[in-house]
Amino acid sequence: MNENTPDASQDLSALLDDVRRHLLWQEEAAGRVLMIDAKAALELQRSGPSLRERFARTHGAPDAAPAPQAPRAEPPPPRMPTVPEARPAGWERPVAAPQAGQGATVPARMPPPAEARPPVSRPLAAGMLVDAPPRQSPPTSGPPPGASSGERPTLDEIRRDLGDCRRCKLCTGRKNLVFGSGNPRAELVFVGEGPGENEDLQGVPFVGAAGELLTKMIGAMGYRRDDVYICNVVKCRPPGNRNPEPEEIAACEPFLRAQLAAIQPKVVVALGKFAAQTLLRDSTAITRLRGNWRTYEGIQLMPTFHPAYLLRSPAEKRKAWEDLQAVMKVLGKQPGSRA
Numbered sequence: 007m008n009e010n011t012p013d014a015s016q017d018l019s020a021l022l023d024d025v026r027r028h029l030l031w032q033e034e035a036a037g038r039v040l041m042i043d044a045k046a047a048l049e050l051q052r053s054g055p056s057l058r059e060r061f062a063r064t065h066g067a068p069d070a071a072p073a074p075q076a077p078r079a080e081p082p083p084p085r086m087p088t089v090p091e092a093r094p095a096g097w098e099r100p101v102a103a104p105q106a107g108q109g110a111t112v113p114a115r116m117p118p119p120a121e122a123r124p125p126v127s128r129p130l131a132a133g134m135l136v137d138a139p140p141r142q143s144p145p146t147s148g149p150p151p152g153a154s155s156g157e158r159p160t161l162d163e164i165r166r167d168l169g170d171c172r173r174c175k176l177c178t179g180r181k182n183l184v185f186g187s188g189n190p191r192a193e194l195v196f197v198g199e200g201p202g203e204n205e206d207l208q209g210v211p212f213v214g215a216a217g218e219l220l221t222k223m224i225g226a227m228g229y230r231r232d233d234v235y236i237c238n239v240v241k242c243r244p245p246g247n248r249n250p251e252p253e254e255i256a257a258c259e260p261f262l263r264a265q266l267a268a269i270q271p272k273v274v275v276a277l278g279k280f281a282a283q284t285l286l287r288d289s290t291a292i293t294r295l296r297g298n299w300r301t302y303e304g305i306q307l308m309p310t311f312h313p314a315y316l317l318r319s320p321a322e323k324r325k326a327w328e329d330l331q332a333v334m335k336v337l338g339k340q341p342g343s344r345a
């Protein structure tokens with residue numbers, strides 16, 4: 007069919023009318039002028055009804071009411087993250103429960119309340135106890151000195167076990183090892199610090215000036231010296247009568263404890279700070295320890311001043327006598343001759 011036939015001309019004329027009316031509508035509706043260049047108009051003229059149909063599909067039918075413009079959509083609000091991207095460990099923002107119809111939100115992980123948290127376990131060293139009381143006795147990793155079959159050793163067995171002791175450096179300067187002397191079944195034991203010069207020479211405890219004073223004190227309590235037992239924390243003389251060092255006390259102390267275990271006295275009188283502090287494992291000053299009853303391995307223990315100190319501080323003899331009177335009261339003794 008020739009495109010210039012009357013039908014084609016009528017169609018093209020109708021199409022151009024439609025285009026004009028649509029352009030007028032657009033100009034009125036949107037305030038804009040749609041520019042169609044000559045090339046586009048020529049293409050419209052050549053394309054015939056098929057282009058009209060495509061135009062109608064794209065822009066709506068020319069005879070139909072103009073399609074209402076969709077309201078301009080507002081730009082979408084910025085999407086807010088529901089879960090922080092980075093927060094300090096353990097911190098989570100509370101998230102409200104999702105409302106009906108809303109999408110599920112990422113559940114927030116909250117730290118459990120304090121009362122719901124599992125208790126924090128504190129690592130403790132093996133064998134360590136919280137608020138453990140101070141150790142009152144030395145570790146018993148083996149039998150006591152002198153023990154051969156698990157029975158309590160006698161003083162003779164302990165002395166044999168001690169032998170020519172070289173367990174600490176005090177052995178290098180001694181002349182005699184001073185083990186102890188007195189009644190092996192005594193109800194009263196005096197424990198001093200260590201041998202002095204005279205004791206080292208004779209091998210007997212408390213035989214010098216301090217020993218003479220102790221002998222008087224014993225007599226004042228109504229005893230003879232042979233009735234009681236006398237020994238020291240360390241069995242060898244510290245050079246120059248210095249104080250025994252901790253490692254020397256530690257080396258010799260087991261033998262002292264074995265002696266007391268063998269004798270099983272009713273009362274121990276600790277003479278001076280080294281005897282009291284060693285047996286009680288208490289670093290309290292002797293001025294505060296003295297005169298106060300303590301317990302050592304089930305045995306009543308009275309700390310008091312050392313006779314050597316009383317020789318230097320005679321005014322303190324009264325306090326020492328008070329301490330010994332308390333011992334006498336426990337043992338049911340009457341005063342003998344006053345020192």
Ligand code: SF4
Pocket residue numbers: 168171172173174175176177183240241242254257258
């Ligand atoms: S002081 Fe005691 S441990 Fe030291 S050598 Fe003398 S007896 Fe042995």
